[in-house]
Amino acid sequence: MTFSFDALSPADFEDLSRDLLGCELGVRFEAFGPGRDGGVDGRHAAAGDMTILQAKHYRLSDFDALARTMQKExxxxxxxxxxxxLLTTSRPLTPPNKDRLATIIGPSLQGTWDIFGNDDINGLLRKYPDLQKSHVKLWLSGAGVLERVLHAATHNFTSLTRDDIKAKLTVYAENPSFKTGRDILESIHVLIVSGPPGVGKTTLAEMLSYAYLAEDWELVAIRSLNDAFTHIDDTKRQVFFFDDFLGRIALDARALSNQDSDLARFIGRVRRTSNARFILTTRAYIYEEARLQSEALSTGAFDVASYVLDVGIYTRRIRARIxxxxxxxxxxPEAHIQALVEQNAIKKIVDxxxxxxxxxxxxTNADRIEEIAPTDYPAAFIAALDDPLSIWDKAFRxxxxSRCRHLLFAMYISAEHGAEIEDLEEVYNPLHQALCRRFSLSSGPKDFEESVRTLEGSFVTISNGQVSLINPSVRDYLAQYLTDSALLRAMAEGMxxxxxxxxxxxxxxxxxxxxxxxxxxxxxSYITLAANAVNEEPWKPIRGEPNRRRWIGMSYxxxxxxxxxxxxxxKRQEFLDAALVVASNRDNWFSSWADGRIMPRLIASLRAAPKAERENTTALVEALEERLIQILDSALDLDDVHRIRTEVLPRKGHLxxxxxxxxxxxxxxxxxxxPNSLEHVDSESTLDDFRKLVDELGPTVGATPAEMVRAKDAISSRADRLxxxxxxxxALSVRGHSTIETDWFTDEDLRNLFAPLLWSGK
Incomplete structure (x- = not known):
């Protein structure tokens, strides 16, 4: 594999140079900065009796620029x-190039063999292949690896392009969290990345996902645990990725109550499956709240703490690198960086x-910087750190x-992870009209299209027919902004x-x-909407695929x-009437996986309600019971019936x-x-669960010993074929660094890191 080193920053290239030359010479190089005397570019390292290594990452400059810089130094x-x-450079060098550099450098250079160009460094990487795997950004940026990552990622992170992935790699600051996360995944197959908003949870999860993709694992990005159960397949090497699995702003208690036991069950399957890995992310405060509310997440048997990696704390060195x-x-622009340095803002930002x-x-976004004069840049940066949500306030207000603000309101209530354009338009148009009527604003037939176009790149991104907020902090800002009761009541009229x-x-x-x-x-305000609830289906056709449908989020x-x-x-009867219509409508197909677990709990809560409530809900209870029995009479997996029965048993007194x-x-x-319904099962851990369920359920539900033996024989036969x-x-071969040198990073180190950014020709 040949590397161009484009994804490495100058500091990354210096780290790589020290490691490579250290291996080649059998010495350990220590990092040094330019020092107060100036004139020496980049990092230095010393070992033994004064061997100096200098790294020049001239990826965007020609040889003449490198030669001019060496003359100055x-x-x-x-x-x-x-x-x-010793001199390393990411530029390709010809023999005449090396001869010219040798003349410029002078007697300190023993010979041209101590000048390492692009080809020489690639040769050392082939000689020491393990170093590739410890420099994650380098490994993932290799041509063949990057293409594999891009091909697989576009089917999961649909908004990514090759440039997006390269940009993510370039800004990523390597730190010990990668190796720690990798080791947890290889040891117990499951990793929960936890931390405060914006600290890089998703970035770390993506980097780990990319590493597996680079070694031909299949990535399955999921939005629900049902997606996970559907796709797990022992015949493939799979890594499952569930971003913000407990919610993006606050804990979704309803979702947690429906999925916590499923989460424990799927984690159990992944742990027992040699070719499966499961990466989840969550905000730390949401995770802690979930642990308090969920028996499955708090039980000692689950031992969820062993899966958690908290990435909320960065050393000063890593902060500076980011x-x-x-x-x-x-x-x-250099003028903006100059202002950061001259006003001592670098230290204030990092600390x-x-x-x-x-x-x-x-x-550091280009659109943002265009709005800020260089002299104002340090103050704007510090102000954003003082009040993070203020970043969006001026632009939003x-x-x-107003039509664009209404679109962002529609985004906020549509979906946490983005929305299909057609779904967003369905929410936007009536909401926009309601707000325009209430506040006497003008509107037009092209408002949706024009608003999407206006916001793209500043507040939203668009890819493959899906609109997403450009940054999760936009959602945090909207959550804070939308606290005016009058505005929210006006929005309610447009649902x-x-x-x-x-x-x-x-x-x-x-x-x-x-x-x-x-x-x-x-x-x-919702009464009219409720009357039409019977027409709201949980599924929608997929664009361009008339025979396939997509789940849009709320079961019957x-x-x-x-x-x-x-x-x-x-206390409005219209809502109860609408509920009865939905439950009674024969055109609505209640399914085992979407409705089976909810219905026993719902029916039991209706039957256990105070007498005054029960007198009003008799017809609804009877309709729901008929639907639940229909589900139980339909074709089911052993998983399905077990999940439903688990909900039924503790509520028998109210069913x-x-x-x-x-x-x-x-x-x-x-x-x-x-024995006749196992061919679709592609997970040995699932079959193992089935075997246990046959032993557990069989004697209590009337299965004969012969039926149980036949079932377990069929399970064993299917497991053998799998x-x-x-x-x-x-094991994942890429490892990452376990440590990033010392955590002691002085003010002088800080100045030395950023000083080269102000030198022309770098």
């Missing part, structure tokens, strides 16, 4: 009087109590028209879907000072539960007796039919 090299002088890399990749890589990324209405109402409930009466009054039982809750809060009978009958039927198709387990 000749006096400084002579003043150091080294016993041996800022340094962003200034280089974003090509921040700031609220230092955050996301703010660094935003404040003064730089975009077009139950999904959006639920998101808006959940946000409204968290506004300080909102009372029970306020909530009831707010919900009145979820709709019923939502409408029931709104009825209880508002009709026929529900328990139907659950047992379904389990018996599935066990008896298991093992024959399963590739051997290979």
């Amino acid at each position: 000749r006096a400084s090299i002579d003043a150091l009087t080294p016993n041996r002088y 800022l340094y890399n962003h200034l280089i990749v974003a090509r921040v 700031h109590d609220h230092y955050n890589p996301r703010i660094v990324e935003t404040l 003064t730089h975009i028209p 077009a879907t139950l999904r959006a209405a639920r998101a808006l109402y959940e946000h409204f409930k968290k506004v300080p000072g909102v009372s029970g009466e306020d909530k009831a009054a707010f919900l009145i 039982s979820g709709q019923v539960e939502l409408l029931r809750d709104w009825w209880k809060t508002s 009709a007796q026929r529900i328990g009978w139907s659950a047992d009958s379904a389990a018996h039927r599935v066990i008896a039919e298991l 093992r024959a198709e399963t590739p051997g387990e290979d």
Whole structure:
């Protein structure tokens, strides 16, 4: 593999040069800065009796620029009087180039063999291949590796291009978290990356994902655990990635109650599957709240703490490298960098109590810098660290028209991870019209299209038909901005879907000072929407694929539960009537995986309610019970029936007796039919779970010993076939650094790191 070193910053290239020449010469080089005497570019290292190594990463300059720089530094090299002088450069060098450099450098150079150009460095990398794997950015930027990563990533992170991935690699500051995360994944196969907002959780998870992709693993980016159960396949090497699995701003308690046991179950399967890895990210405060609320996440048997890597703390060296890399990749004008240096802002930024890589990324963005004069840049940077959400405030309030603000409101209530353009337009148009009517604003038929075009690149990104907020902090800002009750009530009048209405109402409930009466009054705006709930399907056709449909987020039982809750809060009969229509409509197909777990809990809660409530919900309970029995009578996996039965058993006292009978009958039927229904199962750990379930359920649901033996024999036979198709387990070869030298990083080190950015020709 040949490297161009484009993804490395000058400081990264210096690190690589020290490691390579250290291996070649059998010495350890220590890092040095230019020093106060100036004139020496880049980093130096000393070992033994004064051997000096100098690294020149001239990836964007020609040979003449390198030669001119070396001429300027000749006096400084002579003043150091080294016993041996070594020069590395990322530029290709011809023999005449080396001869010319040797003449310029002078007597400190023993010979042209101590000048290492691009080809020489690639030769050393081939000689010491393990070094490639410890320099993660270098390894991932290799031509063949990058193409494999790009090909696989475009099917999962749909907004990424080759340039996007290279940019991510270039700004990434290598740190011990990569190796720690890699070691956890290789040891127990599961990693939960936790930390405060904006500290690089997703970046670390992506870098780990890229490393697996580079070694031909299949990446499966998921939005639900059902996606994970559907795709796990022992015949493939797979890495599953679940970003912000507990929510982006606040814990989704409803989702947690529906998925925490599934999470424990899927983690168990991954741990027992040699060719599966599972990477999850979450904000630290959301994770801690989830642990308090979830029995599955807090139980000692689950031992969730062993999977967690907290990335909330960076050493001073890593903070400095992150800022340094962003200034280089974003090509921040030298005048702005000069202002940071002259006003001593570099030190203030790196040492700031609220230092955050996301703010660094935003404040080095080209569009942002265009708006800030060089002399004002340091103050703007520090102000953003003092108040992170202020980054978006001026642009949101003064730089975009109201129609664009309405689009961002629609984004906020549409989806945490982005929305299909057609889904966003479905939410935007009625919301925009409602706000224009309420506040006497003009509107036009092209407002949606023009708003998307205006916001692209500044507030949103668009790729493959999906619109996403350009940065998660935009969502944080909107959450803070949307606290005006009058504005939220006006938005409620423009809700077009139950999904959006639920998101808006959940946000409204968290506004300080909102009372029970306020909530009831707010919900009145939803009465017309509720009457049309029966027409809101959980699935939509996929564009260009008429025979396939995509899940859009709320099951029929979820709709019923939502409408029931709104009825209880508002006391408006219209919501309960709408819930009954959804539950009774024969055109609505309730499914085992989307509805099966919710329905026993929902039915039991209705039956256990106070008498006054029960008198109003009898018809709804009966309709839901009929639907649950229909599910149990349909074709089910052993997993499906077990999940439903697990919800039924503890609630038998509040469920009709026929529900328990139907659950047992379904389990018996599935066990008896298991020998003919295993070909779709591609995970040995899933089969192992099935074997345990046959032993656990069989005797209690009436399965005969012969039926149980046949089922387990079929499971063993399928497992044998899978093992024959399963590739051997290979550990991830890329390792990363376990340490980044010493954590002692002085003010002089800080000045030395950033000084070369001000020197022309670098």
